[in-house]
Amino acid sequence: MNQFQYVRPSKPKAAIDARAKDQNSQFIAGGTNLLDLMKRGVMNPERLIDISRLPLDKLERENNTFRIGSMALNATVADDKQVLEKLPLLAQALNAGASAQLRNMATIGGNMLQRTRCPYFYDTALPCNKREPGSGCGALEGYNRMHAIFGFSDKCIAVHPSDMSVALVALDATVLVSGPKGDRRIPFGELHRLPGDMPQKDTTLEPGELITAVEVPEGPFTKNVHYLKVRERASYAFALVSVAAALQLENNIIKDARLAMGGVAHKPWRLTEAEKSLVGKPATEATFQAAAAIAMQGAKAFKHNAYKLKLGPNAIVQALKNATNVA
Amino acid sequence: MADSTPDSKPENPECGHNATRRQFLKQSSVLTALAFTPGPVVQAAAAEWDEKIAAPFEKVGLKLAVNGKNYKLSVEPRVTLLDLLREQLHLTGTKKGCDYGQCGACTVHVDGKRVNSCLALAVMQDGREITTIEGLAKGDDLHPMQEAFIKHDGFQCGYCTPGQIMSAVACIREGKADSEGEIREFMSGNICRCGAYPNIVAAIQEVKTGGQKV
Amino acid sequence: MNEQPLFKDGVVGDRMNRVDGRLKVTGAAQYSAEYQLPGLVHGFLVGSTIAKGRIKSIDTKAAERAPGVLAVITHVNSIKVPGFANRSQPDEPPTAGQPLRVFHDEKILFNDQPIAIVVADTLERARYAAGLVKTQYEADQHATNFNAHMDRAKVPAQAKKNPKSPQADHDRGQVDGYKTAPVKLEMEYVIPTEMHNPMELQSIIAHWEAPDKLTVYDKVQAVKGTQRAFAKDWGIPEQNVKVIATFVGGAFGNGLHNWPHETAAIIAAKTVNRPVKLVLTREQMFTMVGYRPYTWQRIGIGATPDGKLVGITHEATGQTSTYEDFTESTVQQTRMMYQSPNISTRYRILPLDISTPIWMRGPGEATGAFALESAMDELAHALNLDPMEFRLRNYTDTDPDNGKPWSTKYLKECYQMGAERIGWKNRQMQPGTNKQGDWLVGYGMGVGTFGANRGSAKAGARMLANGTVVLQSATTDIGPGTGTVMVQLAADALGMPPEKVRFELGNSLFPDAPSQGGSATVNTVGSAVVAACAALKEKLYQLAGSTFSAAKPADIVIKGTQLSLANNASAKVAYADLIKQNNGQEVAVVTESKPGNERQKYSMYSFSVHFVEVHVHQLTGEVRVKKMVACADAGTIVNHKTAGNQMLGGAVGGIGMALTEGAMIDDRFGRYVTKDLADYHVPVHADAPAIEVAFVDKPDLIVDPMGTKGIGEIAIIGAAPAIANAVFNATGKRIRELPITPDKLI
Structure with a gap:
């Protein structure tokens, strides 16, 4: 790890100024991903701006909207009584991620800004366009078991690793951002981007922009929800495929639906067409299977991840079954 | 405390002043950050801390309470809490198993919360209270969790054990130890390659149901 | 033979708490890296980024100038290790061949081979400066892909020299006699490379107390063997080498070989004339301290319709490095586990441009048992026989390999204890027919054995x-x-x-x-x-x-x-x-x-049986081990608490072997792409179910006066095939390549 300068501003404005002034700086909050990457020489910022103590850790609720400060800890949010009651899908997704210790460190803002876990990105001796633009994508013809089946490019086939983000995109969250040019709101689905020709850029944030909070509307999804994470061991592993499912039921007829997948794309993957197909239908396995088939349209696999073409729809069906207790 | 690397020695508040060090800090470019940061770098200079050894200017001041003992330290910002504990304070009970937050051997409590000390920069813990495995027992009286680990043989090689115990205590305090299944899920951040998991779960259950204060 | 155990009415057998x-x-x-020595400094290794070739040039200037750096040692400037000159082809265990001579020359034999050590006053500075070392290579075409190079498999040198070597080709009865059986099967099995991954990173503090007096605090399983190796390397008397390993944070076999990093630290300590601490990174644990080798196996097995074995042919090829012949007993148990008139075994090793493997818990036997015990299950199914009944029909009361009586063998007792505890009667003969909600339920068993080698x-x-x-x-x-x-x-x-x-x-x-x-x-x-x-x-x-x-x-x-x-x-x-x-x-x-001459008269083995109940999710392919019973005939149990714990650990290791573990190499680069504990999955708490342990606890007074036989290996041998067999029973899907991840079951 390189030597770096460390500063700890007390106000968001000062943090944003510091970041804007220095191209080689990074914000650090929980540090659970950044330090990991710095130890391996994948990221080498010359200045760290410690934002962990900024007064951005509040969890507020008004006008049927949760406003969760970006510095709130994953564990705090996952254990919050109101979140458990009104946004159980978010709580489930948070608890599916990492370990109890990491959830005590990682912040909500940091969680959404996790970098990919692609092994080529992590090893500076291997090619990776995300880490070193122009060096090539090691995964494209390499070990691509964990990689994308949607929205990839020939420059990058990595996936976004956050579980929380899958729930947030399903729940129509909005990201609140402050930057050198002022504040703005980003619909959660537009925070992360597809790799295209610039895989080095994970998000649509502008230089110096700081996520201050995420807003989540309460919505009707308090009961029939499930976050399903399929992984290679029973806990503490990144997803092969994950599914966030939320339904509003009336007499077993689906009134409204939210569906998103993780582990399949460079961003949390919202399945709007599949959602539409669910609405108005009875909550049955047949309905779920039809939606899963729609969800998988356009999916394309590589040498080692073809299983996702089958695991994906299966996981969607199972998540919907779990959400509705359909046997 | 035997320390072989003088310039990383925890400073003793009783020691004499060192003008060079303060001067160094004041002149350093770090102060350009003053406009927007009252961070520990600047605090250190302003507070005119006592220092025994002239440290290179890259180091920053840091106050920590570890197991109830107050430390005034000066560390490079890149030093993790884990490496500070092990290499500078010689509190080697906290273990390095992966250094990437993937095994839990380095688990300590920071202000009462269990965290992976390998992914925590020491400077970011300024002003906080750290509890390590060395601080869990009250003198010769072991913590109930330590007793239970011995009784149920919740370890073999013993290397993951401090992390398991720190995590187990927190697991109960968090209210995540109500069933075997819950314990297994909320202890999954602590890997035991010897595979003593069933015994660890038994130890936690005993403490949880034993009613002792944890 | 003394019928009475040596101890009665004492503490032997008690569930005594550990003394430590x-x-x-x-x-x-205190583990190896935790000793405080005056003047201690820190080393950090630089690894090669190619798998085969030569170092053309290595630029250490920037590293040398970095703050706190005391030395940067490479093959260019390393002091010469006296023993390197004459240490060629030692041809002795654990491997034959030439162990890697660190910093000896410009040759690269595997990816992440240590090519430099940076010594600095702090860990952070050593690690940072290590990143500043810049190396130019002349790369050769490497070979790391096992399947692509199967034609390079060879008979191990020791087997060539000695036809009685346990690694040599062996035939009892007719060669490939299984082919004459009315019911016969042929299958191939693969286990991937598995990593020991003890929780403690491999660590050493090397301290030259005088120019001819060396102390090392080293994570090893053999302090005397290490002492002899370093004394030989440095041409100093054995008593001048002190090796301390009071606490070892797990090893599972990877401390049975002395590795290049140890000598690198010793060279560094001599160079800077201060104690040097070197702790490997978790990635380096995948490349520098051994592993269970990728192994391909083929079994041909045949029986009569009433379930009497006619023959077994067991072939195995295990990976090794290009510079050491690592061998293990992958096919041995096939010779003695079951009564069969015809047995053929073939064992080969395949040298690849990867570092040398080393025994990992239950070493070759665990690998071999995956094939043999899976094949027994497959044949039982083909015969429509209960797999335990099939094994009992081929039980042996003497060692069929040499005709000697067993010193003791209480394997039948293990079968019985285990079957009862797991609820074997609930096992359905027809796979895929036992369902609980979305989950398929299956039962499986696997047998293990390991020599009681006093x-x-x-x-x-x-x-x-x-x-x-x-x-x-x-x-x-x-x-x-x-x-x-x-x-x-x-x-x-x-x-x-x-x-x-x-x-x-x-x-x-x-x-x-x-x-x-x-x-x-x-x-x-x-x-x-x-x-x-x-x-x-x-x-x-x-x-x-x-x-x-x-x-x-x-x-x-x-x-x-x-x-x-x-x-x-x-x-x-x-x-x-x-x-x-x-x-x-x-x-x-x-x-x-x-030991006396008892080995001439008896065959001496520990035995184990693992029984498991698994649940397999029909849609996601996730496998959950719901219950495990580990039974062992290991002679006298000196301490039921610690012995039981070892059995638990072996069972959990078996879960990893069966379901989660496997290290992958990208053969284009000859470099691991799963090399930390996030990508290489060892079991976590949530993977480990309730595990019941049962010991026969009868002394074997032929092996030793206490009647003990040994536990560590049989704790894992047979566990992985038990799980694979249970997965088959649950789903009807036979997985012959480990690990059994969800993708293989959907």
């Missing part, structure tokens, strides 16, 4: 003036509880409470003992400890002279600092007086204990 438990739960136990060892015993007896032996304790069971054995041998007995290990200056490996520590070192205790009593008896002359040494009772006789309490003597008799010295002995 308190140190381990308080963080006070060796020679020495132990010392000293009675302190305060009446405490201190025993010493240069064994190690990588986790099984060696120190604890030695105290139990000694306490009973001396007739003293365990609190008055201490056992010290992990120091090469102690009396000679072999490595902790091959499940042989208790039967080997325990025998020496028991012998030392007897010798100590003998010496006390002699010193006591006429006081005890009417009795035997064994009748001496030690109470505090008073000695008396069991059958005559009035005959007593103060230990202080015996010290006077002994020229003022505390009474001390060193004894050696060796």
